[in-house]
Amino acid sequence: MKRETDYGYAIKPVYTPADVAGLDYEKDLGHPGAFPYTRGYHESGYRTRMWTQRMTAGLGSSVQANGVLKKYREMGQRGGMCVISDRVFSMCIDPDHPLGRKEAGILGWPGCSLLEFEELMDGIPLTGQSITLLGSSAPTVMRLAYVVALAHKRGIDPSDVHGSVMESPFENYFGQTDVQPFDLNLKLWLDASEYVVRNKIRMRSSVISQHFQESGGNNAQAIAVVLSMYKELCGKLVRERGLDFDDAALVPYELVSIGTRFFEEVAKVRALRRMWARIAKEEFGAKTEKACQLLIAVHTSGRTMTYQQPLNNIARCAIQSLAGAMVGCTAMDNATMDNAYAEPSALAARMSLNTQHIVAHETGVADVVDPLAGSFFVEALTNEVEQEAGKILKQIDDMGGLIAAIDKGYIQEMLRDEANRKFIEMDRKERLIVGVNHLEIPPEDDFEIPIQKLHPGDSEAIAERMAAWKPTRDQDVLKAKIQQLYTDAQKGDRFNLMPSIVEAVEAYATSGEVIGTIRKARGLNYDPFNVIDCPFTLH
Amino acid sequence: MKAGNGIKVIVTMIGLDGHTTGGEVVSMILRDAGFEVVYLGVNQTPQMIIDAAIQEDVDVIGISSHASNYEQIEELVGLARANELDDMLIVVGGNIPREPAAQLLAKGVHKIFLPGSSGATIVDYLASESRGAKARAVA
Numbered sequence: 001m002k003r004e005t006d007y008g009y010a011i012k013p014v015y016t017p018a019d020v021a022g023l024d025y026e027k028d029l030g031h032p033g034a035f036p037y038t039r040g041y042h043e044s045g046y047r048t049r050m051w052t053q054r055m056t057a058g059l060g061s062s063v064q065a066n067g068v069l070k071k072y073r074e075m076g077q078r079g080g081m082c083v084i085s086d087r088v089f090s091m092c093i094d095p096d097h098p099l100g101r102k103e104a105g106i107l108g109w110p111g112c113s114l115l116e117f118e119e120l121m122d123g124i125p126l127t128g129q130s131i132t133l134l135g136s137s138a139p140t141v142m143r144l145a146y147v148v149a150l151a152h153k154r155g156i157d158p159s160d161v162h163g164s165v166m167e168s169p170f171e172n173y174f175g176q177t178d179v180q181p182f183d184l185n186l187k188l189w190l191d192a193s194e195y196v197v198r199n200k201i202r203m204r205s206s207v208i209s210q211h212f213q214e215s216g217g218n219n220a221q222a223i224a225v226v227l228s229m230y231k232e233l234c235g236k237l238v239r240e241r242g243l244d245f246d247d248a249a250l251v252p253y254e255l256v257s258i259g260t261r262f263f264e265e266v267a268k269v270r271a272l273r274r275m276w277a278r279i280a281k282e283e284f285g286a287k288t289e290k291a292c293q294l295l296i297a298v299h300t301s302g303r304t305m306t307y308q309q310p311l312n313n314i315a316r317c318a319i320q321s322l323a324g325a326m327v328g329c330t331a332m333d334n335a336t337m338d339n340a341y342a343e344p345s346a347l348a349a350r351m352s353l354n355t356q357h358i359v360a361h362e363t364g365v366a367d368v369v370d371p372l373a374g375s376f377f378v379e380a381l382t383n384e385v386e387q388e389a390g391k392i393l394k395q396i397d398d399m400g401g402l403i404a405a406i407d408k409g410y411i412q413e414m415l416r417d418e419a420n421r422k423f424i425e426m427d428r429k430e431r432l433i434v435g436v437n438h439l440e441i442p443p444e445d446d447f448e449i450p451i452q453k454l455h456p457g458d459s460e461a462i463a464e465r466m467a468a469w470k471p472t473r474d475q476d477v478l479k480a481k482i483q484q485l486y487t488d489a490q491k492g493d494r495f496n497l498m499p500s501i502v503e504a505v506e507a508y509a510t511s512g513e514v515i516g517t518i519r520k521a522r523g524l525n526y527d528p529f530n531v532i533d534c535p536f537t538l539h
Numbered sequence: 540m541k542a543g544n545g546i547k548v549i550v551t552m553i554g555l556d557g558h559t560t561g562g563e564v565v566s567m568i569l570r571d572a573g574f575e576v577v578y579l580g581v582n583q584t585p586q587m588i589i590d591a592a593i594q595e596d597v598d599v600i601g602i603s604s605h606a607s608n609y610e611q612i613e614e615l616v617g618l619a620r621a622n623e624l625d626d627m628l629i630v631v632g633g634n635i636p637r638e639p640a641a642q643l644l645a646k647g648v649h650k651i652f653l654p655g656s657s658g659a660t661i662v663d664y665l666a667s668e669s670r671g672a673k674a675r676a677v678a
Contacts, residue, residue, distance in 0.1 A: 087555035087606060099584065103555050106607050177557040177581050215560045307634050307654035340634040340654060342607065416563055423564045427658050436655045443653075451636050454607055529582065 002430045005264050005381070007220040007388050015376035023379055028274070032328075032369040036277040038270050038382070040328035041293045045369035046360075051324075052079035052130060052297075052331035053356040058086070058109035059343040060458050061465075062119035065109045069124055071346065075353050078129060080163065082333055083120065084108040085135030091179050091528065092138050094466055094512035098531050101463035106454060107343070108135070110462050112511040115469065117146035118153075126156055130331070131163035134206070136178035137185040138515055140166040140192050141498060144203060145505035152506070159200045164253055166192050166205030170229050173406055174211040174415065179528040180515070182406075187493045188518075189233070193251045194241045195498035204295065207233060207252035214257050214303045216419025219268045220385050224392035225411060226254055227275055228402040230294075234284065235401075240494060245284045249291035256329075258320045259301040265320070266372055267381035269296060269327035275386055275393075297331040298324035305339035309435035310449050313337035317352055321359045326372060332356055342452040466510070473508045479536060481507040482517050486538045489521030541573025542662050546671035548599040551579035551588055553615065554608040562603030565632060568658040574665065585615040589622060597627065598671040604633035609643060616647040626670045632656065 003011045012019075023029070030036055033043040042048050054077050057068040069081055086108040088100040094112050095104035104110045111117055111133070126147070133143040143165035151158040169185035172178050178185075189205065196203045209217075209226035217225065230252055237248035254272070258265045276294040280286040300320035305313045314337050324332045334352035336344040344352070360366050372378040392414075399405045406412065425431045432438040481504040488500045497518065504514050516526040516534060526534035550566045552559065559581060566576045577595050579588065592600055600619075602612055616629055631643060632652040640651050649668070652661055666672050 087557065090557070091555055099555060102611060103606070103608050177559060179582060216564075341636045416567075419560050419564055420567050423568075423658070440655075451638075453638075 001432060002425065005219070005384065006261060007218040007385065009384050009388065015380055017376060019376050019380040020383070023383070029373060029379075035281070035289070035292060036274045037293055038274040039370040039373055040273070042328070042369070045328060046325075046366035050079075050360060050366065051329050053077060053353060053360065054080050054082045054132070054331060054333045055336075055344065055349050055353050056082045056084050056134070056333050058084040059107075059452065060105045060455075061462055062109060062111065062116040063122075064105075066120050066122050066124070068349075069120070072349065072353070073124070075350055076357065077353060080130030080132060080331060081124065082132040082134065083111075085133070085139065086110045088112065089139055089142075089511055090136040092142075092511050092515035093527065093529065094510045095459070095463040096467040096470070097512060097527070097529075099529055100512075102459055104459040104462040106459060111135075111139075111143070111146070112466065114146055114149050114505050114508055117150060121150060126151060126154060127160050127162075129163075131161060131165065132331075133163075133165040135167060136180075137167045137169045137171055138178060138180040138188055139511055140205070141188045141501050142505065142511050142514060144192050144196070144201075144498070145502045147203065148201070148502050149506045159202065162202035164204040164206055166196075166203060166251075168205060168207040168229060168233065168252070170207070170402065170406075171211050173412060174215050174217075180519075181524070182403075183493075184519070184522065184524075186236075188497070190236060190241060191496045191498050193233075193237055193248070194243065194496055197237075197243055197247045197251065204253040205251050206255055208255040210255040210257040210299050212415065214301065215415055216422050217415050218418055219264055220388035221392055221414060221418060222257070223268060223272050223275065223385065223389035224396060225402070226272070227279060227389070227393055228396045228405070230276065231279065231283070231397075232402045238284075245280075246286060246288045246291040249280055249284070249286060253295040253297060253330075255297050255299050256327075257301045257303075258298050258324045258327075259304050260316050260319055262319060262323050263372075263378055263381055264385070265323045266326050267378055267385050269329075270370075270378075270382045271386040271389065272296070274382075275389065296327070296329055297333075298327070298329040300324060300332070300334045302335040302339045305335045305337065306433060306436050307340040308440065308443075309446055310337045310340065311447055312435050313339065314351060314355070318355050318359070321355050322363065322365060325359050325363075325365045326370075328370060338449055338451060341449075342454070345450045345452045347450055470510070477507045478504075478509060482509060482513060482536050483538060485509075485514065486517050486521050486536075489518045542666040543569060543572040543574030545675050546573075546599065546665060546669050547575045547577065547595065547597040548601055548665065548669075549577045549579060549588065549592055549595065549597050550601045550603065551583045551591075552581045552606075553583055553585065553588065553602050553604065554606065554611045555582065556604065556606035556608060557581050558603070558605035561605060561632060562601075565601065565603065565658075565661065568661065569665070572658075572662045572666070574662075585611050585618050588615055589618045589624070592619070592624060592627060593622060598669040599628040599630060599665055602629070602631045602633075604631050604635060607639075609635070609639045612643055612648065613646045620647070628665070628669050630665070632661070 209222035277292040336348035
């Protein structure tokens with residue numbers, strides 16, 4: 001069995017002061033709340049504010065997802081809600097598209113119009129909790145427009161809503177492909193980010209290592225890749241959109257994937273905080289403390305949730321949640337014991353949420369900030385992962401940044417090699433996973449857990465509803481707003497489309513219609529799959 | 540000679556499934572074992588996959604599934620039948636719950652590789668059961 005970190009550094013049997021010789025407390029760690037924030041951003045940690053405990057929802061129709069959100073609120077989820085989109089909305093086609101009608105509502109929420117968002121949020125407050133909507137990059141502008149439009153409808157100032165509904169254009173490369181071209185995703189992301197900064201809307205964008213890592217990347221690579229994303233995207237907001245770095249730095253948040261290798265996970269997050277703080281200050285000249293403080297949420301790793309002996313996943317989730325709490329995260333959502341099977345059942349969701357509550361209230365971990373600081377082992381690991389990540393980051397910088405490195409295929413190859421290496425390690429039993437390649441039991445002896453079932457008619461029903469609803473919209477207003485969007489979308493990459501997207505969404509233009517219109521204005525097919533024609537006459 | 544020599548396999552995702560890691564890892568394992576892999580990637584409809592299978596004259600279609608869109612796999616099996624591709628294997632790999640897995644097998648999927656399947660299991664099955672392997676045995 002291998003005794004090394006997931007990025008290949010040997011692990012010693014014992015760590016001593018010699019392993020952290022040269023560590024300067026003030027310079028390298030600092031008190032919690034002090035630069036370089038290795039120990040976190042708050043002097044008194046969770047005593048001031050507990051992390052947001054949440055579960056991801058989204059399956060079936062918007063009305064069904066609304067029911068799940070209400071159920072989660074009953075289970076004690078009050079700080080924030082988190083909804084993941086289905087593949088149809090993620091692709092920016094509509095449920096009544098020939099490809100959409102087979103998969104609407106299958107892997108998430110079918111949020112293709114403001115109507116769906118209104119149904120999702122029925123009876124649920126837009127303020128007083130963080131609103132997180134996950135999906136792919138292109139629908140960033142739709143999700144943001146929904147929040148703004150619903151705030152207007154409810155008579156709320158959009159700047160009173162907080163959360164994260166935007167998603168970075170890079171996710172497309174890391175195991176979660178969407179069909180829109182990178183340059184379009186990047187343009188829409190910059191538009192949305194500039195819009196929230198200029199309108200003082202406290203919406204963040206996920207710019208995250210989670211997808212990269214869940215697709216097989218190691219800890220050091222994950223840090224390097226996500227830091228290079230921040231450098232690329234914040235740099236563009238400053239250079240191309242004229243924002244102050246101190247404002248631009250408040251757009252991204254990191255969702256870090258926490259696996260079961262406890263100490264390495266804790267070290268990863270500590271190193272990431274320190275590295276970003278130094279980059280923000282030294283490379284971008286950050287003036288505010290906030291700009292040096294990367295907001296970090298935790299997702300306990302879905303990749304580690306095994307299909308075999310799914311009850312074992314409860315133990316894994318508990319270990320990972322404890323690590324997530326140790327690192328001082330802002331919010332946490334858990335993978336569930338049935339993660340390898342389906343979207344969470346009510347039982348699995350309660351189990352996972354309760355795991356967080358147990359960690360928060362019973363273990364005492366929330367009483368003390370950064371409790372592992374000063375451990376010879378953890379400080380040595382923090383230094384090592386920083387060192388390895390720094391090497392990879394330098395390689396990416398030398399290529400001209402992340403976009404250039406992706407154009408060269410460097411990042412994709414790195415991820416592919418690492419995913420292959422992980423599979424081979426498991427195949428050869430160099431890394432043991434209980435129930436998978438160690439202590440296996442025959443499938444017939446395995447215990448059964450309740451699995452959230454899919455109903456084959458659901459997708460069709462969502463599609464039929466949309467097809468019947470579309471003609472009931474005010475067609476004159478809709479056509480005028482779509483035409484305005486088409487005209488604006490021809491004004492060049494730096495012309496911000498958010499205002500006209502918000503107006504189109506308020507006229508109930510759908511995701512397929514909004515993104516299709518923008519695509520057409522850019523000389524692309526209206527339909528990314530080239531199956532349907534543009535339903536509008538545009539000039 | 541390697542186990543997969545002379546055997547041609549499509550590896551693909553189906554429908555809107557955008558999860559590529561599993562399919563890419565399996566492609567690497569198959570190539571290393573001597574198989575000829577035609578990797579179609581994402582956003583492939585059942586019809587597109589069948590068209591590719593006919594055009595490339597493959598011995599096996601391998602679907603990497605991580606999206607619960609099983610009906611499209613059933614549609615693929617139906618299209619294979621309609622096109623009389625009776626000696627071509629259709630195999631699926633992924634985290635498929637027991638009930639839909641049993642249903643896919645009943646509908647005519649030849650084999651499902653659940654999570655935890657080793658590379659050797661996949662290679663051995665395709666090397667012994669596919670049309671290319673049988674042709675090789677006769678030759």
